[in-house]
Amino acid sequence: MSTPASAPSTGRPGTAARARGLTKAYGSGETTVLALDTVDVDIARERFTAVMGPSGSGKSTLMHCLAGLDSVSAGQVWLGGTEITGLRERELTRLRRDRVGFMFQSFNLIPTLNALENMTLPMDIAGQRPDRDWLEHVIDTLGLRDRLKHRPAQLSGGQQQRVACARALASKPELIFADEPTGNLDSRAGLEVLGFLREAVDQLGQTVVMVTHDPSAAATSDLVLFLGDGRIVDDMARPTADGVLERMKRFDALGAAPPGAPARSGDDAAAAEQG
C-alpha cells in the first residue's frame, strides 16, 4: 500500500525514499523467509517517520533495503530521485555516503578513534569539510563537549549512542535512518536524542526514518507505519503514545495480519474502531 506520507496534495517537496513492490526473501526452498512482501512505501521529505511492528515483522529489513544496505529480491527502491535497485556497488556507496546518515543499535564506532574523530570519519573519508557551527551545535545538544577526546571504550553505552547520533547528523544528510536509536539510553538521554532528531527535521529540513518498539519514541514522529508479517498493515499520522499503544494492543488482539490479507489504511482502522 502507498502511505499517506506521499500524498501529493500536501505540497511537500516530494519523497526522500520510495519503494514499489519491495520484496525481500532470505534463504531458499523450504527455509525461505519472506521478510518483506511487496511493500509500497513513500517516505516524505522533511518528515519524521517511525516504523513499528512485532519482532520479526521486517522493520530492520525495510530500513536496510530503503537505505541500499541490503539487496532486494524483487521490486524497486529510490533514494531521492535515483533508483538504487540495479545500481553498482560503487555508485550505491557514493550515494549513501553523500545523502544518508545511519544510527544503528550496535553503534559501529571505530575503537581506535576518539569521539570527535568518529563523528567526522564519514566526512573525512568523503573528503568533505564539516560545517563547524553545525557540528558544535550537534556536540553541545548531545552533551558530548567533555567527551570528544575519549575513545568508545571509555564511554558509557548511552554516550556511545550519542556519538553515533552525532556522526549520523554531522554531515547534514538528506535522510537519516535510525534503528532503535534510544534502545540503549536512559530515558533522559533518549528524550534528548529524540528531541534532536525532531529538531533536525523541523529546523534543518532533514528526513528521519526511525525503527522503534517504544510508543513514546514513535509519538515524536509525524507518521507511524505499522508492519506485520513483512507488510505495512496500518499507519497513524500525528501519533500520540497512547494512540500508538492502543493500536498495538489491537494488533496483538487480532494476531499478526495473515499473509495475503489486504493492507489496511488508517481510515479503515479508525472506522473499525468506531464500529
Ligand SMILES: Nc1ncnc2c1ncn2[C@@H]1O[C@H](COP(=O)(O)OP(=O)(O)OP(=O)(O)O)[C@@H](O)[C@H]1O
Ligand atoms: N540475514 C538473514 N537471514 C535469514 N533471515 C533473516 C535475515 N535477516 C532477517 N531475517 C528474517 O527476516 C524477518 C524480518 O527480520 P527483521 O530483522 O527485519 O525484523 P524486525 O521487525 O526488525 O525484528 P526485531 O524487532 O526483532 O529487530 C525475520 O523473520 C528474520 O528472522
